[in-house]
Amino acid sequence: MRLRPLLHPLAVVVSVLAVAAALLVPTAAGATPITVDQAIGRQNGASATVRGYVVGQPTATTTVVRSNFPSDHALALADSPSQTATGRMLYVQITAAFRAQWGLRTNPGLLGRRIDVTGPLGAYFSHPGLTSPTAFADAGTSPTSTTTAPTTSTTTAPGGDYDDTYYRNALGKTGASLKTALNGIIRTNTKLSYDQVWEALKVTDQDPDNSANVILLYTGRSQSKTTNGGDPDDWNREHVWAKSHGDFGTATGPGTDVHHLRPTDVSVNATRGNKDFDLGGSPVGEAPGNYTDADSWEPRDAVKGDVARMLFYMAVRYEGNDGHPNLELNNSVGNGTAPYHGKLSVLLQWHAQDPPDAFEKRRNQVIYDNFQRNRNPFIDHPEWAATIWG
Incomplete structure (x- = not known):
């Protein structure tokens, strides 16, 4: 039997170094x-x-x-x-x-x-x-x-990188398939009672410049967290997807979902009522930058995109498959008690006009981390709105 000659020790070292060098070269x-x-x-x-x-x-x-x-x-x-x-x-x-x-x-x-x-x-x-x-x-x-790519994520942006984990079943999908995949992801959330919403909003909508206050959605006013209640200048819990649109009221689920509940001046909330969203109307004196008419409401520019993305979330989260109504967006106003909200074409414009800002991203992260354990995908992936409804 012939024995293979042993490699010279120097050759072994050179070979090992060559392999190591090859492994250190970035793939690209x-x-x-x-x-x-x-x-x-x-x-x-x-x-x-x-x-x-x-x-x-x-x-x-x-x-x-x-x-x-x-x-x-x-x-x-x-x-x-x-x-x-x-x-x-x-x-x-x-x-x-x-x-x-x-x-x-x-x-x-x-x-x-x-x-x-x-x-x-x-x-x-x-x-x-x-x-x-x-x-x-x-x-x-x-x-x-x-x-x-780093071994561990170094991003500190609100939302982080959830593509490889939270959103992995939605990646690469479009249209109805994407909507179905996102529903499967975001509907497995912790649900709050209507009383718990008060305390959640004090955290999710905290004024970044004053931890004792919250920012009111339509007025943009910074107001003490302790002034929540029913008096005209108090703040209360605004259902951005009007709770009569689908007749879910304050039921646990759509009626208590913090992704679309926001602190709002009591009288301004009453003026908005259950109107759909659209352009135009007369100025709202108590909330400069907002406009309203008989059947619609236009919010101030700084939160137009926020409103759109909250409605996008609701239309995906509530598909009628877990004992809640099937909420859908349409291109109408005056939807009344039907489980529809509009006006979709305008909401898509607002979504593009007013992309997610730091306040909205932080809010999404706080809801995920501290309260509901689910996310608004249209804050993390704004392009998905056009993919589903565009």
């Missing part, structure tokens, strides 16, 4: 990039590095916008910077660790740049895509310019 720089067309044809879940030009942000299966980017959550790649056919694009998810550097709302100058992205190839927005990326890099640059 070490792998041979494939084209976007190749990536579209390899939707098998395997990881790859894709090289392409940033041509916009996908907001639905067949929609990619090239300006006024709604968020930092996704981008589209193509083999040509002038490509307009969505069928020739790869949709790339951008998780929280990469959004500050590679999100288009924050970095619109990325449009037209050629980049490398590494991650598993699989459907996103029901379209050929790359999800849960591990690295981004400028194409052709040295390994030191590659951005790789």
Whole structure:
């Protein structure tokens, strides 16, 4: 029997060092990039590095916008910077660790740049895509310019990165499928009593500049937490989805869901009543910036998007599958006691006009952490509104 000769010790050291060096090279720089067309044809879940030009942000299966980017959550790649056919694009998810550097709302100058992205190839927005990326890099640059995902998330933004955990069953879906998936995620929440709502609102809507006060929704006034009650200048619990629209009253569930309950001046709440939301009307004297007529209410500009996203949440959370009414949005006003709320086309405009701000994001996080253990997905993923209703 012939024995294989032993390797020289120096050769062993060199071999080990070579392997270690290979493992330390960031994936985006070490792998041979494939084209976007190749990536579209390899939707098998395997990881790859894709090289392409940033041509916009996908907001639905067949929609990619090239300006006024709604968020930092996704981008589209193509083999040509002038490509307009969505069928020739790869949709790339951008998780929280990469959004500050590679999100288009924050970095619109990325449009037209050629980049490398590494991650598993699989459907996103029901379209050929790359999800849960591990690295981004400028194409052709040295390994030191590659951005790789940290071992643990370092983001401190309200909402954090819930794509890989909380929202994992919704990623890549659109339309009715996305709505159904989100309902399955957000309906498994802790429910409050109507009395518990008082104390919750004192935390969720706390004035960031004065911890003794809350901010009132329609007036924007900072008011003492202790002045909750029924007198005209007190604050009370406003059902943004009017509780008569579906006739759920203050029942545990839709009637006590803090995602759409907000502190509001008592008399202003009474003036709004159960009106749908729409443009126009006469100024509301006690709440400058708000307008109303016989059947609709227009809130001040600073909370138009907040109102829209609260109604989007309600229409997804309450689907009639857990003993509660099936709430739906429509394009009407004067919906009365029917389980509908409008006006959808205007709400979508307000949603785009007034994106989530720090107050709204903090509120979403506090509800998740301290009270209901569920989230408003349209604060975390504003692009999903157009995906479902656009």
